[in-house]
Amino acid sequence: GRLVPWSGPQSPVLSPIHTAGEGGEAEPVRLGRVPDLEEGQALECLEAAYGAYDHGRGPWPTLSIGQRLSHMEDFVHRMIARKDQVIRLIMWEICKSRQDAEKEFSRTVRYIRDTIDALKDLDRASSRFVFQEGILAQIRRAPLGVVLCMGPFNYPLNETFATLIPALLMGNTVVFKPPKHGCLLYEPLLEAFRDAFPPGVVNMVTGSGSRIIPPLMESGKVNVFAFIGSSQVANSLRQRHPKLNRLRCVLGLEAKNPAIVLADADLEVTVRECVLGGLSFNGQRCTALKIFFVHRSLAQRFVRELSDAVSSVSLGLPWQDPMITPLAEPDKPDYLASLIDDAVAQGARVVNEGGGSRYRSVFRPAVIYPVDARMRLFHEEQFGPVLPVVPYDDLEEPIRAVIESPYGQQLSIFGTDPGRIAELIDPLVNQVCRVNLNCQCQRGPDTFPFTGRKDSAESTLSVFDALRAFSIRTLVATRDE
Ligand code: G3H
Numbered sequence: 001g002r003l004v005p006w007s008g009p010q011s012p013v014l015s016p017i018h019t020a021g022e023g024g025e026a027e028p029v030r031l032g033r034v035p036d037l038e039e040g041q042a043l044e045c046l047e048a049a050y051g052a053y054d055h056g057r058g059p060w061p062t063l064s065i066g067q068r069l070s071h072m073e074d075f076v077h078r079m080i081a082r083k084d085q086v087i088r089l090i091m092w093e094i095c096k097s098r099q100d101a102e103k104e105f106s107r108t109v110r111y112i113r114d115t116i117d118a119l120k121d122l123d124r125a126s127s128r129f130v131f132q133e134g135i136l137a138q139i140r141r142a143p144l145g146v147v148l149c150m151g152p153f154n155y156p157l158n159e160t161f162a163t164l165i166p167a168l169l170m171g172n173t174v175v176f177k178p179p180k181h182g183c184l185l186y187e188p189l190l191e192a193f194r195d196a197f198p199p200g201v202v203n204m205v206t207g208s209g210s211r212i213i214p215p216l217m218e219s220g221k222v223n224v225f226a227f228i229g230s231s232q233v234a235n236s237l238r239q240r241h242p243k244l245n246r247l248r249c250v251l252g253l254e255a256k257n258p259a260i261v262l263a264d265a266d267l268e269v270t271v272r273e274c275v276l277g278g279l280s281f282n283g284q285r286c287t288a289l290k291i292f293f294v295h296r297s298l299a300q301r302f303v304r305e306l307s308d309a310v311s312s313v314s315l316g317l318p319w320q321d322p323m324i325t326p327l328a329e330p331d332k333p334d335y336l337a338s339l340i341d342d343a344v345a346q347g348a349r350v351v352n353e354g355g356g357s358r359y360r361s362v363f364r365p366a367v368i369y370p371v372d373a374r375m376r377l378f379h380e381e382q383f384g385p386v387l388p389v390v391p392y393d394d395l396e397e398p399i400r401a402v403i404e405s406p407y408g409q410q411l412s413i414f415g416t417d418p419g420r421i422a423e424l425i426d427p428l429v430n431q432v433c434r435v436n437l438n439c440q441c442q443r444g445p446d447t448f449p450f451t452g453r454k455d456s457a458e459s460t461l462s463v464f465d466a467l468r469a470f471s472i473r474t475l476v477a478t479r480d481e
Pocket of ligand 1: 154155159284285286287442444
């Protein structure tokens with residue numbers, strides 16, 4: 001509820017964009033600085049949230065839904081007033097193209113408004129009286145307590161808000177940590193939070209996650225852990241909670257979404273969707289297409305057309321609105337190069353000319369063929385602009401790969417025979433949570449359920465499901481004889 005003046009240590013926030021420094025040496029543009037909280041200061045933020053919740057008796061959880069909604073509407077107005085600044089920071093901090101940064105902002109505003117509408121519906125549907133077997137009961141949706149929210153760098157605004165907003169609307173109080181790449185954009189938004197919500201309801205911590213998040217979990221005062229990012233980080237953090245069985249987790253994790261290209265696929269549509277699915281925002285999307293199984297009869301043509309299309313995608317800086325921009329994470333180019341080296345050492349090749357070449361943080365997208373299960377690219381989530389193509393003879397091969405994958409978010413099937421596709425839907429939809437027909441994988445519209453099986457998710461993130469995830473159904477009941 002207040003902005004705390006900071007005189008402690010700070011870390012520089014660096015852009016993936018380089019500029020000529022003194023003496024002509026290229027160096028990343030310095031965008032600002034962010035406070036490096038110590039454990040004690042992070043715990044103070046948690047105490048603020050804990051106090052504002054006050055075992056469900058605090059001013060926020062006891063407000064009526066209508067009152068909470070008007071705080072949220074006030075927040076949206078304040079957020080929109082800061083639109084240009086937030087969009088500019090998304091472009092500089094994570095190098096999203098201007099168009100995509102604007103889309104992230106407007107999508108988030110829409111997400112909040114849809115969540116407000118969904119809460120009105122949920123309230124109408126939930127807060128009702130039921131009478132059965134002599135018991136008259138009023139059912140109510142109630143909050144769960146303190147929610148710790150952490151979002152990923154690729155949607156630093158949208159995916160942090162995807163959990164923070166429904167958590168708040170249901171009457172919980174929140175501590176959130178913005179992603180390391182994508183934290184400065186919260187500077188303008190903090191004022192909006194402070195002015196729109198009562199003290200202690202929204203709290204932000206920044207600094208080293210491995211230093212400040214474990215003590216928050218160990219305190220036992222976090223009731224819901226809402227995390228979008230790597231499975232390994234999510235698992236190691238939740239294990240720190242002293243009463244794991246009482247911790248509710250809302251997790252959006254990793255994926256290795258496959259495209260399965262059938263022998264009769266329309267190549268023009270398939271290649272267009274595979275480029276979009278594999279390369280939008282440099283492939284830095286959990287929903288990106290990350291492996292391409294193509295029937296052998298079509299594989300050579302597919303690879304040729306895909307490489308031609310990949311060779312002509314635009315590279316540039318965010319304000320030029322290209323498809324490929326500098327990668328957000330400084331160590332990503334080396335990681336991608338190691339995946340390509342591993343595949344090449346085992347017999348695959350880089351098909352498109354210049355694929356995988358680098359200029360500072362810009363990585364030219366690469367089509368790698370033929371990839372097989374011995375290679376790391378077959379299994380690891382590259383989260384970057386590398387497209388591995390796997391030829392298959394029998395459809396059982398990609399189906400088996402989907403079944404054996406540790407992930408289960410989405411997949412895409414490309415083909416023109418409706419009967420053939422229909423036969424595949426049932427076995428495959430039981431392995432993932434969304435099957436896309438002749439189109440790329442994607443999360444939206446945000447009112448659709450968004451989740452995954454196996455190591456890809458726990459709980460469902462979408463407008464309606466998230467409101468349910470951050471609340472519990474309770475009853476007030478009496479015997480009515
Ligand atoms: O990174 C995962 C995002 O939820 C992907 O969302 O499909 O709208 O890009 P998107």
